[in-house]
Amino acid sequence: MSPVKSASAQRAAGPEVVRRQVNLFDLQRQKARLGAEIEARIDKVLDHGQFILGPEVSELEEDLAAFAGVKHAIAVSSGRDALIMALMALDVGPGDAVFVPAFTFSATAGSVASVGATPVFVDVDPLTFNMDAADLERAIARVKRDGALTPRVVMPVDLYGLPADYAAIGAVAAASGMQVIADGAQSYGGEAGNKRVGALAPLTATSFYPTKPLGAYGDGGAIFSDDDALADAVRQIRHHGRAGDGDEALRLGMTGRLDTIQAAVLQVKLAAFEHELGARRRLASMYDARLKDHVAPPVIPQGFESAFALYTVRVKNRDAVRAKLQEEGIGTGLFYRIPLHRHPAFSHWVRGDEHLPVSEALADDVISLPIHADLTDEELDYVVAHFLAAIA
Template sequence: MQFIDLQAQYQHLKARIDKRIHDVLDHGQYIMGPEVFELEEKLAEYVGVKHAITCANGTDALTLCMMVLDVKPGDAVFCPTFTFFATAEAIAFAGATPVFVDSDEDTFNICPKDLEKRIEHTLNEGKLNLKAIIAVDLFGLPANYPELERIAKKYNLKLIEDAAQGFGGSINGQRAGSFGDIATTSFFPAKPLGCYGDGGAVFTNNDEYAELLRSYRVHGKGTDKYDNVRIGVNSRLDTIQAAILLEKLEEFPNELESRNRLAKKYNHELQDIHHTPATPEGYISSWAQYTLVSEDRDEQMTEYREKGIPTMVYYHTCMHQQTAFSDLNYSDYDFPVASNLSKKVFSLPMHPYLR
């Protein structure tokens, strides 16, 4: 049994994907070829936003957001401590200060109550300029955007949705990638919508942001590619990956249905054994991971392994526990829920082709 079976997916889509790749080999436009722009149009349509701008990977997508929003040294950007490193890394890379926030005990996502407490504390301290919030759609479930958008408006903060794991999820019909001022996703192979290498995208309804993103991702170019009007980066999705994603996106609604059907079965079978994941009313998860909470994690993982069932832990180490952020002087007492989750969560196999 595979934890994520990309080979099974490829075999299902083989003829379509192979044709798409050969089309690229035939026309030879390997960088910013026509499939890239076709994909951007279809991504924007699927998510329900005006603009989708692809880039080299999900971390670059976050970095591009920092550039567009002019995040800089002296700024505070709030983000969950229970997340993958890239969320906080992009903040630090911009020279800003990540201010970590505890988790909601049921959904594992950023806790709005703790967020507002951290904002008030940072405001009262007066050392940092309040700039933005990054919310993560952890394990496929969108964060509590109705409440997060209220808080962002109250404190005049920009809201960034990190939908790297959440692509396909929704709240009352509004899809992940369309919340806040700007949103990102990753096409890392293990993500709900993944390519066969690295890739990412940024989503926004803001025309000015979209224009800046298209410039920043290609060395800050202007209308002439040899006239660079700002300092940018080199972060383009290659054409072959775009071609692969076009076929995967077409199949994605069926895969999302399979993921939710599997999660429902997991919940039914495991609810009396483990603390199973919560999906609030009106929410749909894309189930990037199916994550349980167990008081005896190591013992449970051993039992599954002995039955031939692979397991993984996301995440052993919170952001406030990372060596790179030790100078911020946080402790586990500052984030009791997230610190507890990092000791107890583990994930079971989750992919659309699991029998």
């Protein structure tokens, strides 16, 4: 592909050069497709008035569980709350170690802190950017050697939509008698070995934050499990520890329910989700084909499918590349600029002898390019042309 001219050169070149605005996400176009149906569903909720745990919530839960191929889906207030409630269902608390990747959103470790447990940071694989099972073994051995904490849970993250290696991580966790909670905040719709996210770990948390592949019009999330007892526990926890209509608190809980209005929005979006996932995957393979001679495309191991919440590559001089794309009207994202062990809020858990070189290197050079179901091929070409010019 020939290099493109700079923004000023293009403007000088004449009117045939179209400057576009290509946002990282674009919910307005999705609204143009689905808005009328969403408004009609919201109206129905306003009419029946069951704003908390209305019928749309349980209908959505059935559809979410069926899509994921799992017995239970419990709709909750956010992705972070889903992680907290999953930890609460396993009675994780002070003195417990929860192993999290160092390269993720802060909520992964934040949820651990919320139940009084201690996050232990694990490095990620340089190809998939997901938790490295070998480094997990090292981190577990260190915690055991220290003797101060009880290893309880491993919490891998499905970064950018790609499921973590649950087969390898589950084996390491089981060898130490630990449970696995999947942080699938970015990966609803992802797959590994013919199973979908939700069915890959005993407990999975996802997020319906508006820009996630399946996003609400506000905060929301869900917990998935095949285990009846864990699902019951989560249902109680999200509703003040109460069971059904009972007013007795059977266990400690929280206000952790998904609003009925958000459930109604998600019902419409879930009906379109398979199509949207297909569109994201098609765009990702177009990016792969156009970028592969210049940068390494995201690695999707054999048998895995990403939900492509984000399309992320590594580049040198990342911040300069980002600024150039910005000049051309192209929105990009930095997920994540700071590995977890460098966040001030988590500094008191940092021992100083962590060795997390992959997470640190990624934080310096990842950049996410626009990807969403309504991105056009012409827009993708525009992004690619300017990206290649910016990295040249």
